[in-house]
Amino acid sequence: MSDAHASHDGGNHGSVKSYVTGLILSIVLTIIPFGMVMSGGFSTMTVFVTISIMAILQVLVQLVMFMHLDFKTEEGWNVGSFAFTALILGILVGGSIWIMQNLHANMMLGG
Template identity: 40%
Template structure:
């Protein structure tokens, strides 16, 4: 302790007490369990709404980890940490949005297997007809 009775990290700059850490853990667990339950319980909601809910809860979980466990805040000495965190979150959003966009386009543009089999059968029939005719 310092001469003023503060911890070495400052009054608010410490690693938090057990109650704060347990609250962060409970929030993180809840933000993991809810999306898992939505998917495994096969909840009847629109697929787009389900994906948006899962991604939103994932974003909240990132914030919980940053605030409760990594202690990122807006203080002057944490300024670079906050800027780096914002940049990392921006990159994460770009990667997630890009991945969803690519998967959506692939799903729309790929030929389903049963259509491919039907297409191959039609090609075989055309080739047999051209050989006979």
């Protein structure tokens, strides 16, 4: 008997092993940047890049291990909709940061 459970639509839920693996990976991907920030021995840019990379990896672990998003052809719509959502989110966040930085750089100081 397998640990994977079939859902009503024929898809498989994850096994206990995949959930435990996802949990351990999530904890490790959280501890690494937390340890870097708490130690204080790294430059700001190094910490920023590490936090960004670990956050992206954390999202991928969550999607694959807990949300069961994979790249099978049957789930092409799921992957496509996720990619579109990520693109729109990237444009929104990147554009907001760009606008705020531009406002900060061009703001008139004093009167």
